Amino acid sequence: MISGDDPTRVPDPWRPLHELLAAMDAEIEQVYLSRGIEGVRPRFAYPLIRLAHTGPLTIRELADSLDRSHSAVSQTVAALRKEGLVSSEPGPDARTRRIALTERGRSLVPFLAAEWRATHATVAELDAEIPHALTAAVEELRRALERRSMRRRILDHLVEPPR
Numbered sequence: 001m002i003s004g005d006d007p008t009r010v011p012d013p014w015r016p017l018h019e020l021l022a023a024m025d026a027e028i029e030q031v032y033l034s035r036g037i038e039g040v041r042p043r044f045a046y047p048l049i050r051l052a053h054t055g056p057l058t059i060r061e062l063a064d065s066l067d068r069s070h071s072a073v074s075q076t077v078a079a080l081r082k083e084g085l086v087s088s089e090p091g092p093d094a095r096t097r098r099i100a101l102t103e104r105g106r107s108l109v110p111f112l113a114a115e116w117r118a119t120h121a122t123v124a125e126l127d128a129e130i131p132h133a134l135t136a137a138v139e140e141l142r143r144a145l146e147r148r149s150m151r152r153r154i155l156d157h158l159v160e161p162p163r
Helices: 015-034 042-054 059-066 070-082 103-129 134-147 150-157
Strands: 086-090 097-101
Touching (some): 015 103, 042 059, 042 070, 042 097, 059 097, 070 086
Antiparallel strands (some): 086 097
């Protein structure tokens, strides 16, 4: 057992943000459930809507078009496939597969696009309602991290234990 102070005993400053985002996603999922849409997570909307507009894409192409990592999109596609929202077909070479909407996935896109627009309107409404717009705060945080990266900031505070 390690002796000394346990840093995990200090409250996690990111926890409220993670909990808020999870609660907001849960509320969006409740909108889906109230419309009889089961097995669909809010994170599915972006790739499903994009595939409806582009047609089949490889995971790399989809990741690039969504500005997401290949790994994250690969995990999302696996979940989409499990829910019967997408299928895969042979891609341009033996190593790739194209991801396409299934009939179920295609049928959900009009509602998901409407929900997407409603969610964006809700975010704008919330930004106007609170004293410091969250979208502006996120942009300010991004600019601060461009000036000095998270990695650099962590390294500046890191006090390594003696070896």
